[in-house]
Amino acid sequence: MQTKKLKIGIVGGTGYTGVELLRLLAIHPNAELFAITSRGEAGQPVADMFPSLRSYVDLPFVDPAEADLSACDVVFFATPNGIAMQQARELLAKGVRVIDLAADFRIKDVSVWEKWYGMAHACPELIADAVYGLPELNREKIRHARLLANPGCYPTAVQLGFMPLLKAGVVDQLSLIADAKSGASGAGRKAEVHTLFAEAGDNFKAYGVGGHRHLPEISQGLSQMAGQLAGLTFVPHLMPLIRGIHATLYAKLTKPCDLQQLFEQTYADERFVDVLPRGSHPETRSVRASNQCRIAVHQPQGGDTVVVLSVIDNLVKGAAGQAVQNMNIMFDLPENAGLEVVPLLP
Ligand SMILES: NC(=O)c1ccc[n+]([C@@H]2O[C@H](COP(=O)([O-])OP(=O)(O)OC[C@H]3O[C@@H](n4cnc5c(N)ncnc54)[C@H](OP(=O)(O)O)[C@@H]3O)[C@@H](O)[C@H]2O)c1
Numbered sequence: 001m002q003t004k005k006l007k008i009g010i011v012g013g014t015g016y017t018g019v020e021l022l023r024l025l026a027i028h029p030n031a032e033l034f035a036i037t038s039r040g041e042a043g044q045p046v047a048d049m050f051p052s053l054r055s056y057v058d059l060p061f062v063d064p065a066e067a068d069l070s071a072c073d074v075v076f077f078a079t080p081n082g083i084a085m086q087q088a089r090e091l092l093a094k095g096v097r098v099i100d101l102a103a104d105f106r107i108k109d110v111s112v113w114e115k116w117y118g119m120a121h122a123c124p125e126l127i128a129d130a131v132y133g134l135p136e137l138n139r140e141k142i143r144h145a146r147l148l149a150n151p152g153c154y155p156t157a158v159q160l161g162f163m164p165l166l167k168a169g170v171v172d173q174l175s176l177i178a179d180a181k182s183g184a185s186g187a188g189r190k191a192e193v194h195t196l197f198a199e200a201g202d203n204f205k206a207y208g209v210g211g212h213r214h215l216p217e218i219s220q221g222l223s224q225m226a227g228q229l230a231g232l233t234f235v236p237h238l239m240p241l242i243r244g245i246h247a248t249l250y251a252k253l254t255k256p257c258d259l260q261q262l263f264e265q266t267y268a269d270e271r272f273v274d275v276l277p278r279g280s281h282p283e284t285r286s287v288r289a290s291n292q293c294r295i296a297v298h299q300p301q302g303g304d305t306v307v308v309l310s311v312i313d314n315l316v317k318g319a320a321g322q323a324v325q326n327m328n329i330m331f332d333l334p335e336n337a338g339l340e341v342v343p344l345l346p
Contacts, residue, residue, distance in 0.1 A: 005032040006331060009069045009096075011087075012078035013061055014038045016189045017101050019050050021076055026056035028324065028338030030331070033057060034072055037064040070094040074327055077101060078320070080188075085122040088147060092126070097330060098147050101325050105130035105149035106217050109335035116213050132241035133326040134159060135335070136270055142329045150326060151221075154180050154214045154236060154317030157247040159221045160273055160293050161310035164266035165259075171251035171306060174231035176222065179248045183241035183284070186314045194238070206237045234283065243315055244284030249308040259297045259306060267295070271336050272317060273326065282311040289313060290343040291321035313343075 008025055012018045013036035025031045036046055038061035046061060047054040069075050069087070074097045077084035083099035091098050107113040110124045121127070131145035132138055134156065142148065151159070158178045165171045184195045193199060215234050222230035239246075260278050267273040274294045276282055282294040290313060298307040312318050321339055328335050 005030055006073040006327070007032055007034040007071060009035040009037075009067060009071070009072035009075035010078060010185070011037045011064055011067070011075060011083070013046065014041055014049060014189070015078055016185050016315055017319040017323075019053075020315045021052055021078055021323065022046065022050070022057055024285065024320055024324050024338055024341075026053060030328075030333050030337055033059060035059075035062055035067040035069060037062055037067050037089065039063060042066075048265045070096060070300075072096055073329070074099060076323055076327075077104075081117055082119050083346075085126075088126055089123050089271065092146055097145070099133070099150055099326060100148065101150045101319055101323055103149075103152065103217065105147060106132060106151065106155075107220060112216050112343055113332065116216055133223070133322065135322070135325055135329060136160060136273060137163065137221065137225065139329060141325055143332070145326075145330055148323075148326050148330065150319065152214050152217055152324045153186055153245055153312070154178075154212075154234075154247070155218045155221060155315035156318050156322060157245045157310045157312045158218050158234070158249065159225070160215075161247055161249045161308040162222055162294055162311075163225050164263045164297075165251055165306060165308070166222060166230065167266065168257065169226070170253060170255045170257040170262070172254050173226040174221070175252055176230060176232045177250040178218070178232060178234045179237075179250070180234070180237045181237040182314055183239055183244045185242050186245070186318075190277065200238060201240050201278075203240055206235055208236050209217065212236050241284065243288055243313050245312050245314045245318060246282075246284055247308075247310045249306075249310065251306045251308075253299070253304045253306055259299055263295060263297045272321075272339070280309075282309050284311050284313075285345050286343055287311050287313050287315060287317070290341045290345045291317045291325060291339045292343065293317050316341075328345035 042063040280296040
């Protein structure tokens with residue numbers, strides 16, 4: 001067990017996942033915030049920008065070019081896609097562990113990544129060793145990870161919902177459907193017209209039906225669980241909420257199965273996956289600000305369609321909370337350290 005506090009660097013401390021990392025790590029018993037970057041706000045006290053952090057964080061933002069990231073034990077990249085891959089090689093060479101909240105290291109096939117993300121990968125040689133950080137799927141590999149690819153928000157909700165079914169081989173893995181909805185913070189803090197209050201409030205719509213970047217990531221994970229190629233139709237929606245993802249998942253049963261028992265057994269030892277009692281309907285507000293994923297499984301009318309309802313907070317289990325969970329595993333800390341937050345309700 002580690003006694004010394006881990007020195008933490010956060011690149012991208014002004015964004016939504018960055019401030020969520022700060023909220024969790026400021027009171028983490030084994031963490032010491034060391035460097036928090038911003039290009040535009042360098043020199044400004046973090047708590048001036050985020051008053052919620054007054055008396056918890058007393059550091060100023062530093063410019064990423066001047067931050068002493070190599071002095072950290074672990075650096076989180078809470079940055080847009082394509083940033084972590086520019087610095088990962090150098091940090092890893094200095095013995096710093098890297099946790100990327102973006103997608104740079106999530107997809108194993110670099111040509112698939114380059115197609116969906118529209119850029120050349122800066123360090124394809126690191127992809128094979130990067131570990132996909134879904135603890136419920138990859139915990140043993142995460143323990144030894146030096147470079148951790150933290151899953152996307154939709155991919156977390158969808159994969160946790162399908163995992164029991166695919167591992168048990170009781171559904172047709174080629175005809176999976178994920179109908180998923182996210183709150184507006186999923187798009188980050190940068191100014192964009194579609195997340196303006198007057199655009200996203202009091203409105204509801206699908207987007208990316210023809211192809212969303214999370215599709216190849218989810219398909220890769222579902223195929224790993226099934227042990228063969230999985231086929232997925234994924235339709236994301238924007239909900240007029242700040243936080244939260246609700247995924248409604250559909251699969252065709254191919255074998256008789258006690259679904260409730262299957263889900264309860266799969267997640268019996270998982271602190272952050274809560275299988276609700278038979279007949280339940282999880283709500284996004286039941287996980288707000290917490291690292292929980294709550295799941296209910298249904299078999300409507302006793303037919304051959306399984307419906308799984310999976311909710312997470314996109315900024316916590318879908319991003320910063322899962323990243324801290326992964327850090328805890330990587331550094332042999334209690335997996336729930338700093339993450340025992342009661343969800344905020346109402
Ligand atoms: N929002 C979610 O629910 C969610 C969930 C899972 C994963 N993610 C992923 O997590 C990452 C961060 O998302 P977010 O929602 O926090 O984004 P965001 O709110 O837009 O914040 C982005 C952060 O990155 C910094 N940044 C931008 N360009 C940079 C550069 N070239 N070099 C260094 N820093 C740079 C920005 O800081 P300055 O401009 O101040 O430097 C800002 O702090 C994204 O890759 C996103 O896809 C997000």
